Amino acid sequence: METDKVINKRMNAAGIVLAAAIVTETAALWNEYAWYESMAKYTTLISFVFLIAAFLCAVPPKEAFRDPYFALAAAGCVTAFINIMIIDSGKGAFLTAADVLIVAYLAGKLRLGSPVIWFAYIYVGFFFFYWTFDVKGYFKGYNTNYGGLVLITGFVFAVTGLIAFYERLRKETPAGARFLLGAIVFMFAWGYNIIAWYRARCALLGLVVFALLLLVPAKIWGKRLFYTAVTLAMTAGAIVVSLVYVVLGKYIRDMDIQVFYKDIISGRDEIWADLWSAFLKMPVTGIGSSYRINVEWMGGMFEVHNGLLDILIVHGVIVFALTFVILVQRLLRLRERAQASIVARSALSAAFAILAASFMENFFIVPPFLLCTLALIAIAGSV
Numbered sequence: 001m002e003t004d005k006v007i008n009k010r011m012n013a014a015g016i017v018l019a020a021a022i023v024t025e026t027a028a029l030w031n032e033y034a035w036y037e038s039m040a041k042y043t044t045l046i047s048f049v050f051l052i053a054a055f056l057c058a059v060p061p062k063e064a065f066r067d068p069y070f071a072l073a074a075a076g077c078v079t080a081f082i083n084i085m086i087i088d089s090g091k092g093a094f095l096t097a098a099d100v101l102i103v104a105y106l107a108g109k110l111r112l113g114s115p116v117i118w119f120a121y122i123y124v125g126f127f128f129f130y131w132t133f134d135v136k137g138y139f140k141g142y143n144t145n146y147g148g149l150v151l152i153t154g155f156v157f158a159v160t161g162l163i164a165f166y167e168r169l170r171k172e173t174p175a176g177a178r179f180l181l182g183a184i185v186f187m188f189a190w191g192y193n194i195i196a197w198y199r200a201r202c203a204l205l206g207l208v209v210f211a212l213l214l215l216v217p218a219k220i221w222g223k224r225l226f227y228t229a230v231t232l233a234m235t236a237g238a239i240v241v242s243l244v245y246v247v248l249g250k251y252i253r254d255m256d257i258q259v260f261y262k263d264i265i266s267g268r269d270e271i272w273a274d275l276w277s278a279f280l281k282m283p284v285t286g287i288g289s290s291y292r293i294n295v296e297w298m299g300g301m302f303e304v305h306n307g308l309l310d311i312l313i314v315h316g317v318i319v320f321a322l323t324f325v326i327l328v329q330r331l332l333r334l335r336e337r338a339q340a341s342i343v344a345r346s347a348l349s350a351a352f353a354i355l356a357a358s359f360m361e362n363f364f365i366v367p368p369f370l371l372c373t374l375a376l377i378a379i380a381g382s383v
Helices: 004-029 033-058 061-065 068-087 093-106 114-133 144-172 174-198 201-215 224-235 237-251 268-279 307-315 317-332 335-340 342-357 369-380
Strands: none
Touching: 004 033, 004 114, 004 369, 033 093, 033 369, 068 093, 068 307, 068 317, 093 307, 093 317, 093 369, 114 144, 114 174, 114 369, 144 174, 144 201, 144 342, 144 369, 174 201, 201 342, 224 237, 224 317, 224 335, 224 342, 237 268, 237 307, 268 307, 307 317, 335 342, 342 369
């Protein structure tokens, strides 16, 4: 039987590994577009290596082999590998599925210490300010949607950090706490303005979800029906949204609704219609990542534009189902903690915001956003 001291050492080591992974990938991807172009193709492998290291620190082998969720995650990885071999897909796609499955598993195991948590608030939150003042999304090579995703990720970490600081001040310095509360409100106005300037609709969706969930009282968070509905909406909703878009694109061609001067449908209906058509012919194995999309303006480029839909379409129903079950279980078990702590509610609201924004982009399944999502869920389970 392990002592608390041994467990804390393991968790501290795993937290340091996660922090190192986030620093490595953000340094490679969020600073210079030339670095991004050179490193992006390697980051799923980098994530895999760091995640295996974090797993080895956090979970003793005997505990893992007795854990049914470890068996599910391992089965998902094996199935993803077999499917890729069967359909001769791009082999790198395996790492995406494996990374997501490992993150889903670790989300229920990691307990982060206060130094790592505050480091995450400050370090990842810094990128919201960095990408606000050094506008990379328009003039420095990055896609504007990618810029929006960096902004919303940095934003939710910064705000969660401010909320954690507010909780400290509220007990000791009420006047300072009131000032900080005003700063948090100002942050939301600032966040909307810069996201609107980037015209990043996916980031706007994340911002709205984050704000609305933060306004929900703790008592409501504790209601099983509400919390389960939110969890399923932010996960299974990814699949539902894609199907709704396909129907809208097919039957409501004249829909004239715009967000940030862009049509709300904006071509994703065509992409998802083509992908669903191909997927339904091979739902068990998925279509793999070598598929060429039959939408003229895509030029054959493969891009799903939806995180959990990517797992389903590329890797098939078995891998998706296993991923979904593990991820949802990890989120559902945090309901009571969310009710008890406003910081946990903020971290979970942030994770849900990232999942919601992933309805329109791959977002949370790709580096370094995947590691940041793991950090948020782990924070919610640690505070």
